[in-house]
Amino acid sequence: MSEASPPWRHPEYRRGAKEMVGIALGIAAWGLVTGVAMVKSGIGVWIALLMSLTVFAGTAQLASVPLIAAGAPIWVVWATALCLNLRFVIFSAQWRPYFKHLPLGQRARLAYFTADLNYVLFMRRFPGGKPAPEQLPYFWGGATVNAGSWHVASLAGILLGNHVPTEWGLGFAGTMALLGMTYSLLSDRATWLPAVLAGTAAVAAYALPLKLNMLVAIAAAVAMGMAIDHSKPLRNRLMA
Template sequence: MSLSASVRATALHPEFRRGARDMLQVSFGVAAWGLVTGVAMVKSGLAPPLAALMSLLVFAGSAQLATMPLIASGAPMWVIWATATCVNLRFVIFSAMWRPYFARLPRWRRCLIGYFSGDLNYVIFMKRFPDPTPSPAHEPYYWGGVATNWSSWHGSSLGGIALADVIPVEWGLGFAGVLALLGIACSLLQDRATWLSGGTAASAAVAAYALPLKLNILVAIAAAVAVGLGIEATEDAQRRARERAEEARR
């Protein structure tokens, strides 16, 4: 199948429309966050063309907001790169979780999926398909969500860049984005592992708030990952022990 035919078949699939519709539920928060990010980049001293380029290439609002103060203050390049990398470490986890769904696709398509992936895409996709059993509906649903998420983000981000001089930061538009992300984060707290990891991250971020260059973010991520991996390893060991005990009884 040619590329154009594949794109057309994906866009016409019923799951594409469902993915786009499901993402509409959080599109206001995404748009508010994108608008704030666009305004913040310009008000931090970045020229509008560079801000637009950064928005399109980076496509990660948290990393953009975390690195802008560092860029404005003239922080070393390695600190900027390290901060962006640490903030975006969650995408490694997203990619690992998405692997059972998209591993069969060609490498270039998986790379494209990786670029367009986002926090809300991940959450909504996993709610729709909790079972990683291969299905032709996975990719159309994913791209439907991307269509809404990508357009909401970049439309508002580029609008914020263009209107940065007339939009006062006192409007507090970032609060809408924070509420959207907070709601999504709370929806992920479904078991003991996620509750403990989330609580650890929040506690670590607050405890390390005084660290310079927003290093408390790195501390929170490292602590949450460590707790999550520890719980997962413990649960796997317990499950294997139960399986061995059941086999022994047979």
């Protein structure tokens, strides 16, 4: 297939979409919770809609909305969102070997659709760090399902949020959905150890301001993952 062909015609597009469908329910649950939370914070439906479509980052939205509703200085809102989204700098650095040859505009579009689970599935599918023609279609397949499930559920939560009773406990339900979704991705030592270390680091650094404990957890998990990857060649040589 020609590289100029639309990505949705490539078999890897369908594979990426299919693999993301399995976890789309958890993404949708989290999007619904975020949409409801934004409306119930009192910022207004139109602002919530604009924020959902432009920010496209549930954790940053949930952390920023109470600050906006409370009239916090804009620099505080920006700093909070920036700290929570610094993990995407790490993701982008890992993605760079695959997409650095693409034009700037195309990389900017990829950046908008970058998400945590897109990263996990992509790296599991292409662990080598070398670019290949099938990687872009695979990315867009997963991104289409991920963004679609998120935006549909988030917009539904925004539009219906004022009619959802608080006692339904959607926040807890969304958290449980995310935990189940994350658990399904842990298949071996290379995924379990970083996950356990990230959870431990997040709790240990909980007292840090601006939710910096999340950045600490991500950095710890990435460091553990890199250490495991670098140890594999050594183990292979010792066993040879």
